Amino acid sequence: MRKALFSFLAAAALSVASGMAQQAADTVYRFTHGPYLQGLTAQGVKVYFTTSARGVSAVEVRKKGSAEVRRVVDYVDGLVQANNTRNAIPVGGLEPNTLYEYRLSSVPIKRFRLSNNVYGDTITTPWYTFRTDNPAATSCSFVTLSDMHDDAAKYGRLLDRMPVGETDRVFLLGDMLSNFSRPDQPYPSYIDTSVTRFARSIPFVAVRGNHETRGRYARLYGNYVYRPRGKFYGTYRLGDTFIIVLDTGEDKPDTHIDYSRITAFDAYRQEQVAWLRRVVRSEAFRQARHRIVLLHIPPVRRGENRRASAHGPAMVDSLYMPILNREPIDLMIGGHLHEFVYRAPRDGENNFPILLNDNACATLVSVDPAAVFVRTVNQEGKVIFEKKFSK
Ligand SMILES: [Fe+2]
Structure with missing residues (x-):
């Protein structure tokens, strides 16, 4: 009996001690998510990360092989971003096609006072590398991949089948979340997996799907990913390849009960028409050698049954396709259907090929002066589609 009591007390003491150790570990100031790169250009990049408590953070950057380190902080209206946990620090003044190293540095604010704040100890990450874009x-x-619907394990398996470390970008074509209902959901859904696989060195671009527009936190999605000009639609250049990203919104009409009368996707899709017309007239678009369009919801296939969920696809067809069909587009890539589909060019409907990833494959797009190659693989690494589109 006495022995049993002793064991019980020893176990209880151990449990309290391990609880205290856990508590201490929880209060240790640390980086909690990231770093992940966004908005990379030939001249700069934005470094996203979070800390476990409020602090002041910086990015230290140097040319690879150089001892000269530049410390970069983010400031707005003269105030350094501080007393915060989520950071997106823009690093500018970089040279094109140049290898850089960077690391994070952060210090917790123990007491924010009227003067002379009390700071804790500085923490840093290891050095990571990235290369700036090469416009030439x-x-x-x-x-490209899409429709993971919060399945980080599947996303990781697909990334493992791609030579992701040797590519320029990862374009996530929407529905990486099923709906944005939990605070900070993008981290466990796909950002943390991106960080461990590639995103410390290679940026991803989040193309919004209809499911990322749902849920109580959907309006905060832009805090987690970079958007050119503050919009989910935009243009990107990888050398002489010009990429148009459209945000196709929801699939059903704005009046559908699912959207609780708080969406305006018809107007939003219309807003992109004027923008798209300007894009295809731009010098950069006209002078590019290759032109690729990325989106989540593809245009409806003409003659198909029109259910409520065909409203968005029908608008993609009626608004954007007449503009794009007049241009020398090499390829359009989308998702949404959870079915792998290749649509060969069809005169007047889609004058260029359309490839739609399903929810369990990834497509590698490789562009050289003569052609655009695509290779689609499933989770087992089996090639399910391969094609070369010559100029
Ligand atoms: Fe979708």
Whole structure:
């Protein structure tokens, strides 16, 4: 009996001690998510990360091989971003096609006072590398996938089948979340997996799907990913390849009960028409060698049954396709259907090929001066589609 009591007390003491150790570990100031790169250009990049408590953070950057380190902080209206946990620090003044190293540095604010704050100890990460874009490049490659719906394990398996570390970008074509209902959901859904696989060195671009527009936190999605000009639609250049990203919104009409009368996607899709017309008239678009369009919801296939969920696809067809069909588009890539589909060019409907990833494959796009190559693989690494589109 006495022995049993002793064991019980020893176990209880151990449990209290391990609880205290856990508590101490929880209060240790640390980086909690990231770093992940966004908005990379030939001149700069934005470094995203979070800390476990409020602090002041910086990015230290140096050319690879150089001892000269530049410390970069983010400031707005003269105030350094501080007393915060989520950071997106823009690093500018970089040279094109140059290898850089960077690391994070952060210090917790123990007491924010009227003067002379009390700071804790500085923490840093290891050094990571990235290469700035090369505007003169005549080749590029990128990975596309979509519709993971919070399945980080599947996303990781697909990334493992792609030479992601050797590509220029990863374009996530929407529905990486099923709906944005939990605070900070993008981290466990796909950002943390991106960080461990590639995103410390290679940026991803989040193309919004209809499911990322749902849920109580959907309006905060832009805090987690970079958007050119503050919009989910935009243009990207990888050397002489020009990429148009459209945000196709929801699939059903704005009046559908699912959207609780708080969406305006018809107007939003219309807003992109005027923008798209300007894009295809731009010098950068006209002078590019290759032109690729990325989106989540593809245009409806003409003659198909029109259910409520065909409203968005029908608008994609009626608004954007007449503009794009007049242009020398090499390829359009989308998702949404959870079914792998290749649509060969069909006169007047889609004058260029359309490839739609399903929810369990990834497509590598490799571009050289003569052609655009695509290779689609499933989770087992089996090639399910391969095609070369010559100029
Ligand atoms: Fe979708």
